[in-house]
Amino acid sequence: MKTVLLLLLLLIPIYDCHLFRYQWHQRRAPPSSKKYRISPTTGVRIALPTxxxxxxxxxxxxxxxxxxxxxxxxxxxxxxxxxxxxxxxxxxxxxxxxxxxxxxxxxxxxxxxxxxxxxxxxxxxxxxxxxxxxxxxxxxxxxxxxxxxxxxxxxxxxxxxxxxxxxxxxxxxxxxxxxxxxxxxxxxxxxxxxxxxxxxxxxxxxxxxxxxxxxxxxxxxxxxxxxxxxxxxxxxxxxxxxxxxxxxxxxxxxxxxxxxxxxxxxxxxxxxxxxxxxxxxxxxxxxxxxxxxxxxxxxxxxxxxxxxxxxxxxxxxxxxxxxxxxxxxxxxxxxxxxxxxxxxxxxxxxxxxxxxxxxxxxxxxxxxxxGTSILPTEYLTLDDSKIHIQLFISSPVTVDRSVIQEDQTRGQVIRAYTIDVQLVNSTDNSQWITVAQGTSIGSKKIDIWSEGPQLINAVRLTITKSVDKPVIKSFTVHLCT
Structure with a gap:
């Protein structure tokens, strides 16, 4: 638990986060009857699905x-x-x-x-x-x-x-x-x-x-x-x-x-x-x-x-x-x-x-x-849903890819993201290594990490650009042959 708290203390100043909470599921807003909506945060048009x-x-x-x-x-x-x-x-x-x-x-x-x-x-x-x-x-x-x-x-x-x-x-x-x-x-x-x-x-x-x-x-x-x-x-x-x-x-x-x-x-x-x-x-x-x-x-x-x-x-x-x-x-x-x-x-x-x-x-x-994913010890959501962290402190895991699903009920709003990991054999357990990055997520985005399998303590998804508050439906990591 001390290690978990240490990780959080290291993370919070970096992202100016004064609040965090556990978040396993996002509440979905009912779909609008309009073809699109105007983002309250950026003012851009966001296409709405049926x-x-x-x-x-x-x-x-x-x-x-x-x-x-x-x-x-x-x-x-x-x-x-x-x-x-x-x-x-x-x-x-x-x-x-x-x-x-x-x-x-x-x-x-x-x-x-x-x-x-x-x-x-x-x-x-x-x-x-x-x-x-x-x-x-x-x-x-x-x-x-x-x-x-x-x-x-x-x-x-x-x-x-x-x-x-x-x-x-x-x-x-x-x-x-x-x-x-x-x-x-x-x-x-x-x-x-x-x-x-x-x-x-x-x-x-x-x-x-x-x-x-x-x-x-x-x-x-x-x-x-x-x-x-x-x-x-x-x-x-x-x-x-x-x-x-x-x-x-x-x-x-x-x-x-x-x-x-x-x-x-x-x-x-x-x-x-x-x-x-x-x-x-x-x-x-x-x-x-x-x-x-x-x-x-x-x-x-x-x-x-x-x-x-x-x-x-x-x-x-x-x-x-x-x-x-x-x-x-x-x-x-x-x-x-x-x-x-x-x-x-x-x-x-x-x-x-x-x-x-x-x-x-x-x-x-x-x-x-x-069909199944590697379950974390803890799953944290920070900075108004822009940062998602999976911790594997009690049992480090080897993974080689990640899967992200965006909740598009109110439209596709994420425009860019990065995925970083903390390596078990790192000399600095606060150091994050980028293993994937991209733009569109939508229904599903699979990133196979170019570095290959990694033994990690934690993995972090950061939404670096969005046109409204991002809502992540699922974020999982896997090891595949």
Missing amino acids: PEQLQWQAQELGVLIHFNIATYINDDGCSGQFVPNISLFNPYLLNTDNWVQTMLDFGAKYAVLVAKHACGFHMAPTDVKFPLSPSGQIIPYNYSIDYSPMKGVDVLGNFVKSCEKKQIRTGFYYTVVSNNWLNVDSGLIQNRTLKPGQINITQETYNSIVLQQLREIWSRYGSLDEIWFDGGYTSTLKDPITTLLAQLQPQAIAFNGYGVSTNPARWIGTEMGVAPDPNWSTGITNDGGDPNSPIFCPAECDTTLQAHDRWFWGVNATLRSLSELIQVYHETVGRNCLLMLDLTPDRTGLIPPVYARLYKQLGDFIRSCY
Whole structure:
């Protein structure tokens, strides 16, 4: 205890602290209905999240399930050169419970399933009918699952039921801007000679098809956690999509959805599983964001398990190494970005065993490294929440990294921080050595100390810059292999 008091006496004059208290939990203020608030201490605008955005960020790990007719061709999607024959889609062992088991092994908290990709094949039953151009003949949307060997199977419904049994939240990917079957690129009917299998329709007809099918998948499968707009949407469809989303799925996070949703998330700008450092929870550009933006729009990092940016299962595809995927975790979740890892059923409709093993190996690493933290003897909060100290006086510990989580209920306010340690073998037990520093924290920031493992008596987090009173949700230290 004498050593503890000595440390405090040394600390207090340095930071002009006349008061300290133990603080394990911070009280969270209720979210404001405003888009942003004005800081009472600095006068700057602070973007405010919705409760749905905070819940979504807290999930950290999700999967994007690429399973569609493109699974049955050699190309990773439809290149516009041909329309895959609908008879190819025949996952004769299809079992969505098998998918969910791999999600659990990985640690995914949410899953988004591709309902319609660029090929135009719609994996959900659809009642949509439309006129051909120029004849006006009315036909059903017959490039869909009910016209394939899997007629009568509701893959989307089975997926949702399997996920609900294991408390995994669900969502759908439906590309608005691409449909190879209908000769659509960038959301527009193309003025070019039709390829074999393509059919001709007007732009008005295409827009109507999109809205009808979005209504179907947004109204038939319950509350959705996330809706994916891959490539966004056209200006013509923006207003009707906004209305439809507000009517049917107002709580859903909308990826690429700024402008159509009150709960937008942004793309990080790469599919390699790397977020910039810093990466802010605010801003709408496809990069590390903008700390001064009045718009709360957190980032999602989508990437693949297969090498070479391949999303659909491929014959003899190469898998990324476990070490590379661990690095992906640190450069996504560890940089305030949700990691959405591709999940790839093969042509049987199941997850290949070698894939399943790699998902689990990654999940096992995350759980073993970050599932528990090294508990301090005492945890102190000083200088109006700007200094957080963990003391290990009775039992020095070896650690090699730290994890910080900011409480963003009232917005992301921290702008810079440092992490210092007191080494056990130091000749001066009041000396602090800096092991990490950074700017954005947000939902989670992981710092792997460049000096490697350190035997320490204490670790200190200091908020060196903020635009309002900082609130730390969690500050922990770990030793990982």
